[in-house]
Amino acid sequence: MVEIKTTGEIDAIRGAGRVVADVLAAARRAAAPGVTLKELDGAARDVLAKAGATSPFLNYHPKFAPVPYPAVICTSVNDAALHGIPGSYRLEAGDLLSVDAGATLDGWVGDAAISFTIGAPAPADAALIEATEAALAAGIAAARPGGRLGDISAAIGQVGRSGGFGISTELGGHGVGRTMHEDPHIPNRGRAGRGLKLVPGLVLAIEPWFIAGGRDGIWLDDDGWTIRTADGSRAAHAEHTIAITADGPVILTVP
Numbered sequence: 001m002v003e004i005k006t007t008g009e010i011d012a013i014r015g016a017g018r019v020v021a022d023v024l025a026a027a028r029r030a031a032a033p034g035v036t037l038k039e040l041d042g043a044a045r046d047v048l049a050k051a052g053a054t055s056p057f058l059n060y061h062p063k064f065a066p067v068p069y070p071a072v073i074c075t076s077v078n079d080a081a082l083h084g085i086p087g088s089y090r091l092e093a094g095d096l097l098s099v100d101a102g103a104t105l106d107g108w109v110g111d112a113a114i115s116f117t118i119g120a121p122a123p124a125d126a127a128l129i130e131a132t133e134a135a136l137a138a139g140i141a142a143a144r145p146g147g148r149l150g151d152i153s154a155a156i157g158q159v160g161r162s163g164g165f166g167i168s169t170e171l172g173g174h175g176v177g178r179t180m181h182e183d184p185h186i187p188n189r190g191r192a193g194r195g196l197k198l199v200p201g202l203v204l205a206i207e208p209w210f211i212a213g214g215r216d217g218i219w220l221d222d223d224g225w226t227i228r229t230a231d232g233s234r235a236a237h238a239e240h241t242i243a244i245t246a247d248g249p250v251i252l253t254v255p
Contacts, residue, residue, distance in 0.1 A: 002175060002183045004201035009108070010243045010252070013177055013203055017110030017241050017253035019051045019103035024114050025255070027073060027099045033118060034090050037075040041086035044073045044101060053105040056180040066224040074100040074113075081209055081218060081235035082171060082227040093119040096129075098209075098237040102180055111176050111205045112253035113239035125234060128165065128212045132236040135159035135188075135208035139173070140242055143204060143249040149184060149195035156208045157189025166211030168218050171227070176205040176241055200246045207239035 005013070023044045030043040048055055055072035069085070076084035076098040077091070083100075091097065100113035115129050138155040152173070160167045173186030184196050188208050211218075217230030229235050241253045 002196065002202070003177065004199065005177055005203050005243070006201070009177065010201075010203060012106060012108040013110055013241065013243070014252045016053065016103045016105040016108045017112070018255060019048065019053045019105055020101050020110040020112045020241070020253045021255045022051065023047045023073065023101040023103060024099055024112060027101070028114065028116060031091060031097060031116070031118060033093045037077070037084070037086035037089050037091070040075055040099070041071045041073055048072060048103060051103070051105065053103040056102040056104050056109050060180070069225060072101070076100070076226065076235070076237065078234050079229045079232050080226050081211065081229055082237060083225045085223055085225055091118045094122065096125050096234045096236065098235070100237065100239065108178070109176055109180050110241045110253050111180060111239065112241060113207060113237045115236040115238060124212060127163070128210060128234060128236045131159055131163040131165060132208055132210050132238045135210070136206060136238040136240060139206045139208060140240065140249050140251065143198060143206065143242055143244050145198055145200050145244055145246060147198045148193050149186060149198065150190045151192045151198070152206060153187045153190030154192040160188065160208065160210045163210070164214050166214050166216045166229070166231075168211070168216050170218065173204060173206045175203065177203045198244055200244055202244040203241065203252070204244070205239055205241050207237065209235055209237035211235050
């Protein structure tokens with residue numbers, strides 16, 4: 001069931017979103033050659049604790065996963081597209097890292113993600129990240145009252161396909177607010193003018209993720225969580241929680 005949020009509820013989600021933005025900023029500051037992914041998770045935990053927030057990721061246990069998720073952020077490196085578990089891997093110069101974070105504050109949830117390289121990016125990585133961020137901007141711009149959910153999907157897919165990138169529709173955007181994953185599901189490609197009508201009060205996590213090699217295939221790693229590209233190429237992920245208002249979309253996961 002799709003829930004419409006009140007203005008006060010959107011403000012509460014914005015509070016959680018600000019914590020998410022701070023978590024992502026802390027992870028980005030901490031990321032450097034030789035730093036472990038677990039150390040990034042530690043930096044994120046410090047931000048959450050200081051804000052009086054918790055992580056909706058920690059101990060999250062959907063049906064597909066063999067074990068509950070053991071961290072407060074997802075850290076996906078190179079061919080890992082989503083849900084990478086922070087562990088002992090030490091970052092190296094040139095790695096492409098995606099960090100996905102959530103925060104629960106006063107019962108409301110925000111969710112966002114960023115991708116960046118460790119050190120100066122290779123041209124191909126820079127193009128992949130730029131396209132993913134451009135697709136996020138296009139998806140947000142399409143989230144206007146009177147439109148349709150397919151408008152968001154089509155805007156994201158057009159950016160990805162025009163760049164020659166792979167786009168899996170198995171995982172995409174979603175509603176968010178009282179919990180981390182709410183209706184509706186938002187595929188990262190689709191047809192404009194189709195699907196749920198967009199109205200003020202909808203709160204959505206829009207999250208394109210693209211595969212550099214151009215193929216759409218993915219596979220699940222042995223840890224039961226990490227999603228990797230089938231062709232072994234790199235992936236990038238970008239996400240914001242937004243609210244649809246009478247005046248258009250408003251980003252809630254900013255400082």
